[in-house]
Amino acid sequence: MSLIYVDFSFNNFTGSIPHFQHSKNLIYLDFSHNGLTGPLSSKHFEGLSEIVNIDLMSNLLSGRIPQSLFSLPSLQKLVLSNNKFDGQVDEYLNVSASQMDTLDLSSNRLNGPIPEYFFEFPKLNVLLLSSNSFSGRIQFESLQKLKNLTRFELSHNNLSVDVSSSSSAFSFFPKITILKMASCQLQKFPDLRTQSSMIHLDLSDNGIRGEIPNWIWSVGNGNLVHLNLSHNFLDGLEKPYTIPTSLSVLDLHSNQLHGELPIGVAPALDAMYLDYSNNVFNSSIPFDLGSYAPYASFLSLSKNSFTGTIPESICNTSYLQVLDLSKNKLSGILPSCLFSNLGILGVLNLGENQINGNIPDSFSSNCALKTLDLSRNFFDGKIPKSLINCSSLEVLNVGSNKIVDTFPCLLENLSSLRVLVLQSNQFHGELHCGNANHSWPNLQIIDIASNKFSGKLSPKCFLNWKGMIFGEDTVQPVQHIREHPRNNWTSEND
Incomplete structure (x- = not known):
C-alpha cells in the first residue's frame, strides 16, 4: 500500500532519511525534531509529484540542498530550518509554475548569494533565510516581485540590503506582516509607510543613524506589536510622535538616545517587554512610569544617566518579573512598596547608583526574588530580616x-542561595553561625573582602561552601582559607 501521510515528528529517530520513490502518492511528510543525520539527494523525493508538505526542521542533516526539492510540482511547504546544511544553493531554476507557499531555510550554514529565483516564486507567502552565512548585496525592492509575501526574515547573515530606492517604489510592495532584517548592514530605515498590515518589525544590529522617524509608530495602521531597533546609532525621536498602545515589545537598547525617556500617553501601553538600556538618557524617570506600562514583565533602564529617585508608581506594575535600573545616577531612598507590592518580581538590579538609606524591611511573604543586586550604592543599616521570605533567592x-x-546568619537555611556578596561594607563580628554542618546547603561563592570580621576562623563553618573570596580579587577553595589584612580573624589552626 502506498503511503499518503507520514508524521514521525518529535521522536528520537537517528540515521538517515529514508527514500520514498515507491510512495508516489505521498502528500505529507514530517520528520521534524528528531536526530536524523546525513545528506539529502534528489533521489530521496524523486517522482513525488503529489507531495505538498516536507518538514525536516530541527535535525542534524548536512550537505548541500538538492535543487530538485524546489521544483517538486505540488510542493507548497518546504521547511529545512535548524539543520547543518551548507554550501551554496544552486541558481538558474524556473519556478514560474511552482506552488511554493512557505520556504524556511533558517538556522543552517548556507553561504554564497541568495538565488534570484527565491524572489520569483509566484505564490510565496513566507520566506525565512535568517541565521545562515549568505553574502553579497540584495535590493530591498526585490520583495515587490513576491506579491503574496507576508513574512520575510533575513537576519544574521553576511549580506547587506540596499534600501536606497525611492519611496514611491515601496507603494507597490506586498503587505508584509512580519519583517526581520537584523544585522543586514542597513544604513537607513526602509520606507515602510505603506505597510498597513505589519505587526512585527526587527531592524536591530544595523548602522542606522539619526532620529527614529515619527511615521514608524503608524506602521501597521498603529497596530504594531513588536518593534526592535536596538544596536544602531539612533540619537533621538522625530517629533511629534505617539507610541501605539498595541506594542507588546519595544526594544531600543544600545543606541545613542538622549534626553527624556520616550513614553506613551493614555491609554497605557500593552507592553510586556521594554528595554531602553545602554543609551544616554539623562533625565529623571517619569513619575508615572508604572501607569504607562502596567503590564510590563521586563523593564530595563540600565546603563544610562537617569537622575532623581525611583518613582513609587513603579509598584503599579504588578506583572514585573525583571526590573533593571542599574548603572545610572539614581539617588534618594527606595520606595518600601518595591518589595511589598511586586509579588512575582524575580530579578531586581539597582547596582551602581547613588541610592541611600536603609534597605526596606518589607519583603512580602510571597517574595519571588531570585536575584537581588543592590551593590555600589550608599545603603546603610542592616540586612532586613524579612529577606528570609525570599525562599527562591539565588544571588544576593x-x-x-x-x-x-x-x-547574615538569618539566610543560612535558604536552600537556593548560591552567591553571597558582602564585600566593602562594615560587617563585623565572628564569621560563623550555629549548626554549621547543616547551613548554607548550596552556597558556591561568598565574597566578604574589606569588612571588619574578627575572631577564630574555623573550617568547620564552611563545610558546604564551594568557593570563597576573603580578599580583593582572590578566590580561595575552602580547604585553603587564608587571612586577609582588612579583616581581623585568626585561623583556628594557628
Whole structure:
C-alpha cells in the first residue's frame, strides 16, 4: 500500500532519511525534531509529484540542498530550518509554475548569494533565510516581485540590503506582516509607510543613524506589536510622535538616545517587554512610569544617566518579573512598596547608583526574588530580616555600601542561595553561625573582602561552601582559607 501521510515528528529517530520513490502518492511528510543525520539527494523525493508538505526542521542533516526539492510540482511547504546544511544553493531554476507557499531555510550554514529565483516564486507567502552565512548585496525592492509575501526574515547573515530606492517604489510592495532584517548592514530605515498590515518589525544590529522617524509608530495602521531597533546609532525621536498602545515589545537598547525617556500617553501601553538600556538618557524617570506600562514583565533602564529617585508608581506594575535600573545616577531612598507590592518580581538590579538609606524591611511573604543586586550604592543599616521570605533567592549582592551588621546568619537555611556578596561594607563580628554542618546547603561563592570580621576562623563553618573570596580579587577553595589584612580573624589552626 502506498503511503499518503507520514508524521514521525518529535521522536528520537537517528540515521538517515529514508527514500520514498515507491510512495508516489505521498502528500505529507514530517520528520521534524528528531536526530536524523546525513545528506539529502534528489533521489530521496524523486517522482513525488503529489507531495505538498516536507518538514525536516530541527535535525542534524548536512550537505548541500538538492535543487530538485524546489521544483517538486505540488510542493507548497518546504521547511529545512535548524539543520547543518551548507554550501551554496544552486541558481538558474524556473519556478514560474511552482506552488511554493512557505520556504524556511533558517538556522543552517548556507553561504554564497541568495538565488534570484527565491524572489520569483509566484505564490510565496513566507520566506525565512535568517541565521545562515549568505553574502553579497540584495535590493530591498526585490520583495515587490513576491506579491503574496507576508513574512520575510533575513537576519544574521553576511549580506547587506540596499534600501536606497525611492519611496514611491515601496507603494507597490506586498503587505508584509512580519519583517526581520537584523544585522543586514542597513544604513537607513526602509520606507515602510505603506505597510498597513505589519505587526512585527526587527531592524536591530544595523548602522542606522539619526532620529527614529515619527511615521514608524503608524506602521501597521498603529497596530504594531513588536518593534526592535536596538544596536544602531539612533540619537533621538522625530517629533511629534505617539507610541501605539498595541506594542507588546519595544526594544531600543544600545543606541545613542538622549534626553527624556520616550513614553506613551493614555491609554497605557500593552507592553510586556521594554528595554531602553545602554543609551544616554539623562533625565529623571517619569513619575508615572508604572501607569504607562502596567503590564510590563521586563523593564530595563540600565546603563544610562537617569537622575532623581525611583518613582513609587513603579509598584503599579504588578506583572514585573525583571526590573533593571542599574548603572545610572539614581539617588534618594527606595520606595518600601518595591518589595511589598511586586509579588512575582524575580530579578531586581539597582547596582551602581547613588541610592541611600536603609534597605526596606518589607519583603512580602510571597517574595519571588531570585536575584537581588543592590551593590555600589550608599545603603546603610542592616540586612532586613524579612529577606528570609525570599525562599527562591539565588544571588544576593550588597557589596560596596555602608551596611553595618553582623554576618547574615538569618539566610543560612535558604536552600537556593548560591552567591553571597558582602564585600566593602562594615560587617563585623565572628564569621560563623550555629549548626554549621547543616547551613548554607548550596552556597558556591561568598565574597566578604574589606569588612571588619574578627575572631577564630574555623573550617568547620564552611563545610558546604564551594568557593570563597576573603580578599580583593582572590578566590580561595575552602580547604585553603587564608587571612586577609582588612579583616581581623585568626585561623583556628594557628
